[in-house]
Amino acid sequence: MIPNPPPRHPQLGFLYIHPYRIQGVSIAGEETFVQVPELGVCFDIGRAPRAALTSDFVALSHGHMDHSAGLAYYFSQRSFQGIGTGSVICHPHLEKPIRGVMTAWTELEAQRTPYNVIPLEPDQEHQIKNNIVLRAFATKHTVPSLGYVAVEKRSKLKSEFVGLEQPKLVELKKQGVEITQVNDIPLVCFTGDTMWGEHFDRPDVLGAKILITECTFLEPDHRDRAGIGKHLHLDHIAQLMEKSQAEAVILTHLSRRTHITEARRVINEAIPAKHHDRLFILMDNKTNRQRYESQLAEAEAEATVTQGK
Numbered sequence: 001m002i003p004n005p006p007p008r009h010p011q012l013g014f015l016y017i018h019p020y021r022i023q024g025v026s027i028a029g030e031e032t033f034v035q036v037p038e039l040g041v042c043f044d045i046g047r048a049p050r051a052a053l054t055s056d057f058v059a060l061s062h063g064h065m066d067h068s069a070g071l072a073y074y075f076s077q078r079s080f081q082g083i084g085t086g087s088v089i090c091h092p093h094l095e096k097p098i099r100g101v102m103t104a105w106t107e108l109e110a111q112r113t114p115y116n117v118i119p120l121e122p123d124q125e126h127q128i129k130n131n132i133v134l135r136a137f138a139t140k141h142t143v144p145s146l147g148y149v150a151v152e153k154r155s156k157l158k159s160e161f162v163g164l165e166q167p168k169l170v171e172l173k174k175q176g177v178e179i180t181q182v183n184d185i186p187l188v189c190f191t192g193d194t195m196w197g198e199h200f201d202r203p204d205v206l207g208a209k210i211l212i213t214e215c216t217f218l219e220p221d222h223r224d225r226a227g228i229g230k231h232l233h234l235d236h237i238a239q240l241m242e243k244s245q246a247e248a249v250i251l252t253h254l255s256r257r258t259h260i261t262e263a264r265r266v267i268n269e270a271i272p273a274k275h276h277d278r279l280f281i282l283m284d285n286k287t288n289r290q291r292y293e294s295q296l297a298e299a300e301a302e303a304t305v306t307q308g309k
Contacts, residue, residue: 012051013282016292017210017248020188023051026252026282028216028231032067034252034282036188039150041128043190043212045088048074053083057128060090061192062145063097071098072105075115087116089126089134093144095119122146132187137202139194141230147192149204152185188212189246193253195230200240211246212282213237214253218266234270241275250280260284 010031015022024034025046033046041057048070052058060068071088078086088098095117106112118126122138131153136146158181161169189208191199193216199205216231217223226233231253241249254263264284271279280288 010283011285012049013285013288014292015248015250015280015282015288016295020210022188022210022212022248022250022282024252024282025049026214026254028066028214028253028255030066030256031069032193032253033070034190034212036150039128039132039188041134041150043148044068044192045070045074048077053077053081056084056087057134058086058088059134059146059148059190060088060094061139061147061190062091062141062143063094064143064193067193072101072113075102076105076113079113085114085116087118089118089120089136089148091136091144091146092119092121120146125151135204137199137205139192139199140197141193141195145192145194147194147199147205148190149186149208150188151204152187154183154185156181156183193231195227196232196236196239200236200243206244206246208244208246210248210250211240211244212250212252213240215251215267216253216255218254218258218263234267237267237279238270238272241271241279246278248278248280249275250282252282254281254283260286 010025010027012023012025020036020038022036026032026034031046032044033049033052034043035051035055037054040055041059042052042055043059044061044067045052045058052074058071058074075086078084090098098117102113102115120126120136122136125133125135128134133151133153135149135151139145139147186204186208188210189205189212191213193214214232215234215237217226217233223233223235260283264281268276
């Protein structure tokens with residue numbers, strides 16, 4: 001009898017929410033890695049898939065192995081391939097353990113891998129792109145944990161100066177008058193593993209263009225399990241959809257115990273139809289691929305019309 005081939009590594013989930021690609025693998029208890037290439041950041045690192053190496057930053061939500069196991073490999077491969085030193089943004093409680101892990105690898109390999117650790121307290125920020133910062137916020141899990149929001153700092157002329165001619169504005173600036181104000185535009189939010197709590201009332205969480213959040217438990221009889229493990233249940237997602245202003249809410253961290261087809265059915269039954277067109281499952285590869293093919297077809301049709309003009 002011919003044996004079965006080995007199981008394949010899960011295909012990266014992929015969604016295009018203009019102008020961002022959201023890609024990664026997220027299966028509860030196994031691996032979570034979600035990358036936004038346009039921001040140069042990975043939220044968690046899982047087992048460090050090759051795609052992760054292109055991001056300069058890993059924003060680590062917490063230290064559980066399915067979210068952090070590939071961190072040393074990420075640092076190592078970035079260095080080995082000449083990409084540059086990788087950086088991990090993390091809860092302050094994780095700084096010392098991460099340095100300890102890297103020290104252990106120095107002893108194992110008899111060589112030192114360069115890396116950066118950037119601890120952030122809740123509501124502290126770190127710049128990841130021009131005019132874009134990553135802001136940490138406190139979440140509630142079984143270990144110290146953070147969520148993150150990528151925020152654009154957008155400068156805007158103050159209302160009282162709108163309509164003034166350029167020479168007058170220049171003169172005011174020379175006089176030391178602050179003629180502009182900086183507005184925070186939340187772009188992408190990643191909650192990491194967390195239970196329901198006041199962090200889901202934050203304006204930067206609810207106002208993010210893209211909200212990436214876990215949904216570990218779907219079954220009605222697993223509500224208590226969600227509370228014990230400090231995870232979200234589908235009931236919480238139903239509440240979140242009513243409050244969030246996001247263009248797209250992307251669910252991660254679903255369990256293998258429910259097939260993706262069944263998971264999609266259960267989610268669609270629990271969430272009002274008015275929200276279906278902005279609710280996605282990262283690992284629903286078939287549905288997401290069909291959506292992407294439709295996006296490509298629409299883009300090609302628009303290009304044809306434009307060329308015809």
